[in-house]
Amino acid sequence: MYKEHLVSPGPTAVPPDALLAMAKPIYHHRTKRFDALFGEVSQKLKTIFSTTRDVFTLTSSGSGAMEAAVVNTINAGDKVITINGGKFGERWAKINKKYGAIVDEIVVPWGKSVDPMAVDAKLKADPSVVAVFVQHCETSTGAMHDVKALAAVTAKYNAILVVDAITALGVHECAMDAWGIDILLSGSQKALMIPPGLALIALSDKAWKRVEQCKTPVFYFDLRAAKKELEKKTTPWTPALTLVIGLNSVIDMMIAEGLPNVYARHANIAAATRKGCEALGLKVFPENPANGVTAALAPKGLSGKKIKSVMEEKYKVSIAGSQDVEKADIIRIGHIGYYDKSDIVLTLSSLEFALKDLGHSFTWGASLAAAQEVLYTGAPKV
Amino acid sequence: MYKEHLVSPGPTAVPPDALLAMAKPIYHHRTKRFDALFGEVSQKLKTIFSTTRDVFTLTSSGSGAMEAAVVNTINAGDKVITINGGKFGERWAKINKKYGAIVDEIVVPWGKSVDPMAVDAKLKADPSVVAVFVQHCETSTGAMHDVKALAAVTAKYNAILVVDAITALGVHECAMDAWGIDILLSGSQKALMIPPGLALIALSDKAWKRVEQCKTPVFYFDLRAAKKELEKKTTPWTPALTLVIGLNSVIDMMIAEGLPNVYARHANIAAATRKGCEALGLKVFPENPANGVTAALAPKGLSGKKIKSVMEEKYKVSIAGSQDVEKADIIRIGHIGYYDKSDIVLTLSSLEFALKDLGHSFTWGASLAAAQEVLYTGAPKV
Numbered sequence: 154m155y156k157e158h159l160v161s162p163g164p165t166a167v168p169p170d171a172l173l174a175m176a177k178p179i180y181h182h183r184t185k186r187f188d189a190l191f192g193e194v195s196q197k198l199k200t201i202f203s204t205t206r207d208v209f210t211l212t213s214s215g216s217g218a219m220e221a222a223v224v225n226t227i228n229a230g231d232k233v234i235t236i237n238g239g240k241f242g243e244r245w246a247k248i249n250k251k252y253g254a255i256v257d258e259i260v261v262p263w264g265k266s267v268d269p270m271a272v273d274a275k276l277k278a279d280p281s282v283v284a285v286f287v288q289h290c291e292t293s294t295g296a297m298h299d300v301k302a303l304a305a306v307t308a309k310y311n312a313i314l315v316v317d318a319i320t321a322l323g324v325h326e327c328a329m330d331a332w333g334i335d336i337l338l339s340g341s342q343k344a345l346m347i348p349p350g351l352a353l354i355a356l357s358d359k360a361w362k363r364v365e366q367c368k369t370p371v372f373y374f375d376l377r378a379a380k381k382e383l384e385k386k387t388t389p390w391t392p393a394l395t396l397v398i399g400l401n402s403v404i405d406m407m408i409a410e411g412l413p414n415v416y417a418r419h420a421n422i423a424a425a426t427r428k429g430c431e432a433l434g435l436k437v438f439p440e441n442p443a444n445g446v447t448a449a450l451a452p453k454g455l456s457g458k459k460i461k462s463v464m465e466e467k468y469k470v471s472i473a474g475s476q477d478v479e480k481a482d483i484i485r486i487g488h489i490g491y492y493d494k495s496d497i498v499l500t501l502s503s504l505e506f507a508l509k510d511l512g513h514s515f516t517w518g519a520s521l522a523a524a525q526e527v528l529y530t531g532a533p534k535v
Numbered sequence: 536m537y538k539e540h541l542v543s544p545g546p547t548a549v550p551p552d553a554l555l556a557m558a559k560p561i562y563h564h565r566t567k568r569f570d571a572l573f574g575e576v577s578q579k580l581k582t583i584f585s586t587t588r589d590v591f592t593l594t595s596s597g598s599g600a601m602e603a604a605v606v607n608t609i610n611a612g613d614k615v616i617t618i619n620g621g622k623f624g625e626r627w628a629k630i631n632k633k634y635g636a637i638v639d640e641i642v643v644p645w646g647k648s649v650d651p652m653a654v655d656a657k658l659k660a661d662p663s664v665v666a667v668f669v670q671h672c673e674t675s676t677g678a679m680h681d682v683k684a685l686a687a688v689t690a691k692y693n694a695i696l697v698v699d700a701i702t703a704l705g706v707h708e709c710a711m712d713a714w715g716i717d718i719l720l721s722g723s724q725k726a727l728m729i730p731p732g733l734a735l736i737a738l739s740d741k742a743w744k745r746v747e748q749c750k751t752p753v754f755y756f757d758l759r760a761a762k763k764e765l766e767k768k769t770t771p772w773t774p775a776l777t778l779v780i781g782l783n784s785v786i787d788m789m790i791a792e793g794l795p796n797v798y799a800r801h802a803n804i805a806a807a808t809r810k811g812c813e814a815l816g817l818k819v820f821p822e823n824p825a826n827g828v829t830a831a832l833a834p835k836g837l838s839g840k841k842i843k844s845v846m847e848e849k850y851k852v853s854i855a856g857s858q859d860v861e862k863a864d865i866i867r868i869g870h871i872g873y874y875d876k877s878d879i880v881l882t883l884s885s886l887e888f889a890l891k892d893l894g895h896s897f898t899w900g901a902s903l904a905a906a907q908e909v910l911y912t913g914a915p916k917v
Binding site: 156410468470496499503523528 | 536537538558792796797800850852873875876877878880881885887888891898899900903904905906907908910911
């Protein structure tokens with residue numbers, strides 16, 4: 154008998170209070186009751202986004218918010234820069250091309266982060282570029298891009314900076330207003346700790362100016378419609394009601410813990426996970442690793458896919474594998490949202506069992522000793 | 536943010552399926568629907584008890600079943616032997632004295648187990664003794680008594696053997712019929728994995744003969760009334776309906792896992808817990824340790840109470856302390872029922888954090904390395 158543990162970079166574990174809140178009897182969304190809830194959630198989301206701007210809650214996956222960012226701001230024939238450091242960066246180019254944008258894709262090798270100066274050079278060379286699209290965390294490689302530096306770059310030009318922070322929001326500081334991010338978006342099933350189905354997006358004034366002149370046809374993801382309805386504390390289309398109820402619960406949890414503490418917790422458990430992997434001979438893959446997901450290379454002679462499948466099938470601990478084995482034979486351990494020190498310890502413990510099954514050589518508890526030392530430094534003082 | 540983990544010897548963790556079953560809308564117990572459920576549960580309980588006898592489900596704590604065992608079989612003036620190797624053994628004498636029995640108490644030092652030959656000698660010396668009362672596991676010390684040997688002893692005399700298996704049933708083999716146990720009882724909040732509120736009790740023919748001649752006044756715990764109603768698949772008094780629903784769910788889980796596998800899982804995680812404690816310098820307290828709870832002595836200079844409170848308050852992992860610090864300054868880690876390898880790893884990890892806070896000297900991960908090695912031997916083959 155093994156209890157199931159989900160330690161993927163999304164969907165992530167859902168806190169019991171949110172599960173209970175979402176299990177309550179459903180009610181109608183065209184009611185004062187929903188308006189009051191939605192108004193409150195939308196207000197509190199500004200804290201999570203570090204913004205005074207409206208945060209729109211869309212009923213879609215994060216990819217829906219990515220599409221919304223494009224179709225509300227980009228006209229066919231517009232020039233855009235997309236940063237492709239992995240599967241999700243690749244998606245920015247795909248969406249933009251679908252709607253007729255002229256895409257200048259900066260391909261960054263897997264595991265590396267984009268050089269903000271390279272973006273600066275491109276924008277300087279062609280000031281007609283209207284937008285730069287990037288991930289805060291490239292989930293497929295576990296690498297962070299330096300969004301703060303990129304925002305400082307785009308601020309000098311006409312281009313807006315569009316940031317997919319799906320696996321970074323609520324993990325790393327991401328100061329939308331202070332840094333000057335123009336579009337910031339995320340999803341519900343990551344650090345926001347609820348099941349998939351909601352996406353969140355906020356826009357700066359600079360971004361809204363692009364929305365106002367945008368002629369790309371848009372219906373479901375029309376942010377002008379969303380803005381109009383948010384003034385009335387509601388949504389243009391039927392919202393995923395129970396997920397909004399869950400979102401309210403988790404945001405309260407995050408605000409009660411305190412965002413700096415939330416970031417510090419992720420930093421601590423991520424550092425412990427990295428140390429644990431390295432103690433077993435699994436090299437951390439990205440140069441600038443994110444704190445919501447640890448990508449580590451399978452040891453020589455072992456495949457990440459096999460490690461993942463043994464952990465999942467035999468030990469019931471579900472991690473993620475590589476999204477492109479050719480580019481990086483990695484395993485990806487998620488520690489984003491509702492995860493604590495114990496989750497890291499039990500995940501590394503199951504990783505040890507799986508590696509032992511696969512004939513990998515190490516000393517029992519090696520990853521745990523390495524992790525314990527780091528985890529302890531992150532504990533509150535007695 | 537720390538998730539809460541309950542690793543006490545009871546109440547114990549409740550499986551999600553049981554929680555969900557118990558959260559369903561309530562219905563009335565004087566219905567065919569309840570009769571069908573209760574008949575099914577009562578039937579399946581025979582497997583758990585390794586008996587063909589009726590198993591009665593009482594709405595009470597385990598202490599209620601202890602009282603039921605006494606008041607249905609013992610008359611004022613009857614001679615009984617009680618075995619007191621800790622807090623729960625002590626209770627057998629208290630209940631018997633309350634109802635006028637003449638109690639010959641065998642006091643066993645804390646952490647030791649009774650010598651079955653000592654019981655044999657007493658029964659031989661005085662064949663008028665009508666009953667011997669013992670725990671299968673003395674939860675306060677974590678020690679096992681050799682119930683199989685005791686049953687072989689009592690079988691030779693008129694006395695019945697009454698076994699409190701509250702923290703042993705579903706953990707250790709306890710073959711009621713095959714070994715010749717006369718009364719076997721347990722509670723719901725241990726290896727049966729549901730919240731407190733139900734007690735279970737079964738009687739051999741030899742025990743029923745004592746019931747038939749018993750004149751002690753009894754109403755709520757009248758097993759003759761329970762027997763009469765069980766023939767109609769119901770209970771004399773209002774049952775704790777939702778707990779019966781939960782019980783049905785967990786029994787299915789246990790039968791699906793297979794009782795030998797359930798016992799083997801407990802044996803493995805208990806052995807790992809003992810090795811883990813010893814690796815940190817915490818000596819395992821009982822000579823013959825049980826597999827549902829590990830009692831370990833606090834290291835020199837530290838108090839078990841302090842270790843427990845740091846683990847609970849700072850790391851949110853709730854273990855149990857000593858029930859009599861004068862007799863043994865121990866901590867008690869529960870691993871009874873819905874617990875797996877990961878639970879042991881995270882508990883030992885939090886024990887390490889607490890010991891470090893308290894200035895105890897050890898190498899990070901020492902308990903985890905020791906536990907990993909044992910836990911791995913208990914894993915199913917790939």
